[in-house]
Amino acid sequence: MQHIRNFCIIAHIDHGKSTLADRLLEYTNTVSKREMMAQVLDNMDLERERGITIKSHAIQMNYVFQGQQYVFNLIDTPGHVDFSYEVSRSIAACEGALLIVDASQGIQAQTISNLYLAIEHNLEIIPILNKMDLPGAMPEEVKDQIVDLIGCDRDSIIPASGKTGLGVMDILNAIVDRVPAPKGDLNAPLKALIFDSVFNSFRGIIAYYKVMDGRVRKGEKVKFMNTDNEYHADEVGALKLEMEPRAEVLAGDVGYIITGIKQAKEVKVGDTITSVVNPTPIAIQGFEDVKPMVFAGIYPVDTEDYEELRESMFKLQLNDASLVFEPESSAALGFGFRCGFLGMLHMEIIQERLEREFGMTVITTVPNVSYKAYTNKGEFVEVNNPSDLPDPSHIDYVEEPYINATIITSSDFVGPVIALCMDKRGTIKNQVYLTTNRVELTFEMPLAEVVFDFYDKLKSISRGYASFDYSPSEYKLSHLVKMDIMLNKEPVDALSSIIHRDRAFDLGKKICKKLRELIPRQQFDIAIQASIGAKIIARESLSALRKDVTAKCYGGDISRKRKLLEKQKEGKKRMRSVGSVEIPQSAFMAVLKLDD
Amino acid sequence: MAGIYIHIPFCKQACIYCNFYFEKGKKNQSLLVDALIKEIALRNNEITEPIKTLYFGGGTPSYLEFNYLENIINSVKANYDLTEISELTLEANPDDINLERLIQWKSMGINRLSIGVQSFFDSHLKWMNRAHNSEEAESSIKEALKLNFEVSIDLIFGIPNSTHEQWLSNLNKTITLGVHHISCYGLTLEPNTPWEKLIKRGQYPSSNDDLSAEQFEMADRVLQENLYEHYEISNYALKGKKAKHNSSYWAGEPYLGIGPSAHSYNLITRSWNFSDIKLYIESLSNNKRPFEEEQLSKENRINEYLMTSLRTSDGIDIEKLNELDIPVDDLKKQLTEEIKKGFVVLNDKALKLSPKGMLYADAIASKLFV
Numbered sequence A: 001m002q003h004i005r006n007f008c009i010i011a012h013i014d015h016g017k018s019t020l021a022d023r024l025l026e027y028t029n030t031v032s033k034r035e036m037m038a039q040v041l042d043n044m045d046l047e048r049e050r051g052i053t054i055k056s057h058a059i060q061m062n063y064v065f066q067g068q069q070y071v072f073n074l075i076d077t078p079g080h081v082d083f084s085y086e087v088s089r090s091i092a093a094c095e096g097a098l099l100i101v102d103a104s105q106g107i108q109a110q111t112i113s114n115l116y117l118a119i120e121h122n123l124e125i126i127p128i129l130n131k132m133d134l135p136g137a138m139p140e141e142v143k144d145q146i147v148d149l150i151g152c153d154r155d156s157i158i159p160a161s162g163k164t165g166l167g168v169m170d171i172l173n174a175i176v177d178r179v180p181a182p183k184g185d186l187n188a189p190l191k192a193l194i195f196d197s198v199f200n201s202f203r204g205i206i207a208y209y210k211v212m213d214g215r216v217r218k219g220e221k222v223k224f225m226n227t228d229n230e231y232h233a234d235e236v237g238a239l240k241l242e243m244e245p246r247a248e249v250l251a252g253d254v255g256y257i258i259t260g261i262k263q264a265k266e267v268k269v270g271d272t273i274t275s276v277v278n279p280t281p282i283a284i285q286g287f288e289d290v291k292p293m294v295f296a297g298i299y300p301v302d303t304e305d306y307e308e309l310r311e312s313m314f315k316l317q318l319n320d321a322s323l324v325f326e327p328e329s330s331a332a333l334g335f336g337f338r339c340g341f342l343g344m345l346h347m348e349i350i351q352e353r354l355e356r357e358f359g360m361t362v363i364t365t366v367p368n369v370s371y372k373a374y375t376n377k378g379e380f381v382e383v384n385n386p387s388d389l390p391d392p393s394h395i396d397y398v399e400e401p402y403i404n405a406t407i408i409t410s411s412d413f414v415g416p417v418i419a420l421c422m423d424k425r426g427t428i429k430n431q432v433y434l435t436t437n438r439v440e441l442t443f444e445m446p447l448a449e450v451v452f453d454f455y456d457k458l459k460s461i462s463r464g465y466a467s468f469d470y471s472p473s474e475y476k477l478s479h480l481v482k483m484d485i486m487l488n489k490e491p492v493d494a495l496s497s498i499i500h501r502d503r504a505f506d507l508g509k510k511i512c513k514k515l516r517e518l519i520p521r522q523q524f525d526i527a528i529q530a531s532i533g534a535k536i537i538a539r540e541s542l543s544a545l546r547k548d549v550t551a552k553c554y555g556g557d558i559s560r561k562r563k564l565l566e567k568q569k570e571g572k573k574r575m576r577s578v579g580s581v582e583i584p585q586s587a588f589m590a591v592l593k594l595d596d
Numbered sequence B: 001m002a003g004i005y006i007h008i009p010f011c012k013q014a015c016i017y018c019n020f021y022f023e024k025g026k027k028n029q030s031l032l033v034d035a036l037i038k039e040i041a042l043r044n045n046e047i048t049e050p051i052k053t054l055y056f057g058g059g060t061p062s063y064l065e066f067n068y069l070e071n072i073i074n075s076v077k078a079n080y081d082l083t084e085i086s087e088l089t090l091e092a093n094p095d096d097i098n099l100e101r102l103i104q105w106k107s108m109g110i111n112r113l114s115i116g117v118q119s120f121f122d123s124h125l126k127w128m129n130r131a132h133n134s135e136e137a138e139s140s141i142k143e144a145l146k147l148n149f150e151v152s153i154d155l156i157f158g159i160p161n162s163t164h165e166q167w168l169s170n171l172n173k174t175i176t177l178g179v180h181h182i183s184c185y186g187l188t189l190e191p192n193t194p195w196e197k198l199i200k201r202g203q204y205p206s207s208n209d210d211l212s213a214e215q216f217e218m219a220d221r222v223l224q225e226n227l228y229e230h231y232e233i234s235n236y237a238l239k240g241k242k243a244k245h246n247s248s249y250w251a252g253e254p255y256l257g258i259g260p261s262a263h264s265y266n267l268i269t270r271s272w273n274f275s276d277i278k279l280y281i282e283s284l285s286n287n288k289r290p291f292e293e294e295q296l297s298k299e300n301r302i303n304e305y306l307m308t309s310l311r312t313s314d315g316i317d318i319e320k321l322n323e324l325d326i327p328v329d330d331l332k333k334q335l336t337e338e339i340k341k342g343f344v345v346l347n348d349k350a351l352k353l354s355p356k357g358m359l360y361a362d363a364i365a366s367k368l369f370v
Helices: A017-027 A045-050 A081-092 A109-120 A139-150 A168-178 A303-319 A344-358 A411-423 A447-451 A454-461 A501-518 A558-573 A585-593 B029-042 B066-079 B099-107 B122-127 B134-146 B164-177 B194-200 B209-225 B244-250 B277-285 B298-310 B318-323 B328-334 B336-340 B361-368
Strands: A004-011 A057-065 A068-076 A096-102 A124-130 A191-200 A204-213 A215-217 A221-224 A229-232 A235-239 A243-246 A248-250 A254-258 A272-275 A294-300 A324-330 A334-341 A362-364 A371-375 A380-383 A395-410 A427-435 A438-446 A467-478 A480-487 A497-500 A526-532 A535-542 A576-578 A581-583 B002-008 B051-058 B087-092 B112-118 B150-157 B181-186 B229-232 B235-237 B255-258 B263-265 B269-273 B291-295 B344-346 B350-353
Touching: A004 A017, A004 A109, A004 A168, A017 A057, A017 A068, A017 A096, A017 A168, A057 A168, A057 A191, A057 A235, A081 A109, A081 A191, A081 A344, A081 A467, A096 A109, A096 A139, A096 A168, A109 A124, A109 A139, A109 A395, A109 A467, A124 A139, A124 A168, A139 A427, A191 A303, A204 A215, A235 A248, A294 A303, A294 A324, A294 A344, A303 A324, A303 A334, A303 A344, A334 A344, A344 A362, A362 A585, A395 A411, A395 A447, A411 A427, A411 A438, A411 A454, A438 A447, A438 A467, A447 A454, A447 A467, A480 A501, A497 A501, A501 A526, A501 A535, A501 A585, A558 B263, A558 B269, A558 B298, A558 B361, B002 B066, B002 B244, B029 B066, B029 B255, B029 B277, B051 B066, B051 B244, B066 B099, B087 B244, B099 B134, B112 B134, B122 B134, B134 B150, B134 B164, B150 B164, B150 B209, B164 B209, B181 B209, B209 B229, B209 B235, B229 B244, B244 B255, B244 B298, B298 B350, B298 B361, B318 B328, B328 B336, B328 B361, B336 B344
Parallel strands: A004 A068, A004 A096, A096 A124, B002 B051, B002 B255, B051 B087, B087 B112, B112 B150, B150 B181
Antiparallel strands: A057 A068, A191 A204, A191 A272, A204 A254, A215 A248, A221 A229, A221 A272, A235 A243, A235 A254, A294 A334, A294 A362, A324 A334, A371 A380, A371 A395, A395 A438, A395 A467, A427 A438, A480 A497, A480 A526, A526 A535, A576 A581, B181 B235, B229 B235, B255 B263, B263 B269, B269 B291, B344 B350
16 A cells, blocks of 8 residues: 555646646556557547546556565546536545646646645645746746645656656656555445446446455455445456556545446545445445436427437436436427436537437526525525516515636636626625735535626636636525516527526527527518516517519529428428427527627 | 420629529639530430420529530530420520620520519619629620520519518519519529628518518519419410429429539439539549439329429319329318318319419418328
């Protein structure tokens, strides 16, 4: 156990985490140059393209230092706030963390929150100044930030470059030197922390864990304590580039287990594996059932594809247990699903994976958060869909979820950032200068406001430099109303939303205006209205299309004209109709793209 | 019945709305005519039946030097059977028309002129960057009629900032002059035209559908009152003066298209020459026709029939539908709304568009597509 080192990497998107991790694999001969596809760890296409880690990964390396053989387990963590629970479990499995900071950009909000999490878990932090090869590197300034932040010795910061290989040996040696060996009792009953799981179409769900105490043996009966399910350990082993079966995985080490589980939901991140014969009395602390934060409807573009969508969603859930869904139907969109996501990125990822991996193009409705409504009779109603909100006359009060948001920005943009957050119903809690020109701002604001175009706006007012992170705080009383949209007096259920009363007029006006742009003119006039209950709060009208005819068939160019009309027909097929009004898909996401 | 179309891709100047294939000036005329003559000879095996119509389109065919035109016609005569030809049309611009040219064209057998008048208002002509003025428009028509040409003119409606009075005046002038055939086109914004650029630069207004729709209905009413039959969405003719060549496109008859960007149809495939004068000349100097083609599936054929016949006053022939295995009841069901609104009229023989329905011809046709 003294020769095992378990560590993770904390870094902001684009600070070079994956490239540097690949260097570690290369220098420890875990992966030969030949096998090295750029960025081995991010192995989903989507991860590579976006340059982010969505799922956790783990990989074992061997490293010889001063004649001693060491085993390194690198646990790679997701880099986005949507997946912060997974991050916390990965951190709980480690004794050390590499803090990678881009020497040209400095510390970002996301880095800080994960760093605090690591410090809370008593991880040894190894600060690394990456991208030293860049001409814009400002090592001294960024070193100041790091020293300020973690109070480390200036000389302990390792200058590095994933690109040139600078500092890689120093990092490897520092892992041996500075990261403590795991502690654990090999003779105690088995206690292993699940920090991730993956789906394999041949072998089912494969769980990744760190053994805290005891050992996981092949052939033994094991129990997952929180789900209370028992399994047979068909195979256990180490996570090299490929899985490497072993007879047992001992305390302090990281490994995998295959038990023939078919459904990702049975394997919960944070759960404890123990032995059926000799169980541990107490599970590892910190287990949480992850709750979705954002809800939206997902519908097939072509109503006939509902069954196919259902199957695709089930398959996706096999390897993404955090996706939850149930069938729902909409007058405008037909049959589909109400889905719960960890956050907006998670929602985008699900949408993209449906498209890439299953060839399903879908219509996603405007997302909303989960509200708590209390009726006059004292009943509690969880509202995950605007249509769940009881009639206003029956509502006593409604609560909405708030978050603590942390934003780090250059001091030049403090004014606009504060203005944006105030506009989003935020209240400023704290303002700290990290350096002379970098400010950390803390706000309390409604989660619902972040779901709408907040992040894009933040990026644009700070010229892309502000970084943002949040954690849920509490539910608070709020004056919320349900706003409906009607086309020629027919309500479009998929366009209903729950919004703050003070913003209803403004938002209603903007939505009507946007819909007027997005809905094509039709053979009759269309009235677009926003209403709260029976009260119309905004109105636009779209005049009838007066003609839809090509002037002439060009010198016998009948093919071109036929193809144009074929396209027109295809386009219509993808529209939805409410009453006799045809609505393009883009309209259902309209609320997310309201310009000021 | 078979026809030949010959594309003359040269113009004096560019009209702002035009996206046909052409180049400015005459410098490549000689080389191109050589290539046209080669293509005419090269493809003489594609049509063996007698040619009924020959049509020079453009570009501006009247801008072509007289001897070139003569060479082309002679080459057609040498390679195809013209014994049954009844219509020989030349597209001509008013500024190219004078007595001498008219006599020359007549001598070559040209019996029909399609004159690009567009409007009798100088402000409109200037706005569209046409090369002629209103006086030339009027005199060219008079001269052509005097020499017994069958005369068709093009008129454009829906010109932004034009008034209904102006449009009515254009129609009345046409009627008074005794023009035999009128093609009325709603001004349409096409991609990659000077107009599009001018709009982007904020220097020109965009198209105006409401204005177009109203002026379309005016033309339908005024011209029919004056005995012009509205026989195709964009075309009106006095009795016996329908355009034979263009009608053959809509009737699904075969035609041969010669010249860059010209389209051909032989009942099985549609093909089109590349829209590039240089490439065209080069390719034909090696006796190769530079073209692409598309084999028509049964669905393509049905859709083309529905689309083109719906544009004509004859409409979709019920008998033909039976031949194509399309149940009339299906169409009826799909068009319930349109029939109710009076856009579509259905009787035992045909399914037709009313004048109001013509304004939605594209939407209705695409709805019927299989």
